[in-house]
Amino acid sequence: QQQVKQSPQSLIVQKGGISIINCAYENTAFDYFPWYQQFPGKGPALLIAIRPDVSEKKEGRFTISFNKSAKQFSLHIMDSQPGDSATYFCAAVDYGQNFVFGPGTRLSVLP
Amino acid sequence: EPEVTQTPSHQVTQMGQEVILRCVPISNHLYFYWYRQILGQKVEFLVSFYNNEISEKSEIFDDQFSVERPDGSNFTLKIRSTKLEDSAMYFCASSAQPNSPLHFGNGTRLTVT
Numbered sequence: 001q002q003q004v005k006q007s008p009q010s011l012i013v014q015k016g017g018i019s020i021i022n023c024a025y026e027n028t029a030f031d032y033f034p035w036y037q038q039f040p041g042k043g044p045a046l047l048i049a050i051r052p053d054v055s056e057k058k059e060g061r062f063t064i065s066f067n068k069s070a071k072q073f074s075l076h077i078m079d080s081q082p083g084d085s086a087t088y089f090c091a092a093v094d095y096g097q098n099f100v101f102g103p104g105t106r107l108s109v110l111p
Numbered sequence: 112e113p114e115v116t117q118t119p120s121h122q123v124t125q126m127g128q129e130v131i132l133r134c135v136p137i138s139n140h141l142y143f144y145w146y147r148q149i150l151g152q153k154v155e156f157l158v159s160f161y162n163n164e165i166s167e168k169s170e171i172f173d174d175q176f177s178v179e180r181p182d183g184s185n186f187t188l189k190i191r192s193t194k195l196e197d198s199a200m201y202f203c204a205s206s207a208q209p210n211s212p213l214h215f216g217n218g219t220r221l222t223v224t
Contacts, residue, residue, distance in 0.1 A: 044202070
């Protein structure tokens, strides 16, 4: 019940395309859903986050879509750039500050 | 922008030796964490720490692991007797309050030979 599933495991997108990464959870106690971006040799960095009272949040080229009834959320990267190539982790957090991370998606954006 | 700093960036040790990984969380943060990431794999929770005591710990965080906040700024992870399978990136993280973003350091790469 504490697991967060994430797909795909890896993703290759052409420059300018849309990258979509999906996550799903079971535990209804989760109420905060951040996405982290990790470059090789670096720690994960917060990219964007959403709370379940909204269905969508957009920051620049990054959008989170949230479906509370389906217990699913996704990250969309519009106009993907080679600099977006990184590993992306979704996470789910409960009020006890327990962060559960998905297994990650390795994104490669081809020039 | 304030950041979490970790030292050393890379630690090589022999099996059975003790290591201490050090972290300086963001100064006004109250919640501290250690995570582990084996090369190319997911980020795994080890332990959370609040108000000078452990809040939660995972199955990975067994008796060979300990955490300490020896002063007002440092947060350390000690591994008493390292094993080969302890080789991983260890990330420290902090947050200001519950249900707020985690800020990660750049990690310490631990190599046990």
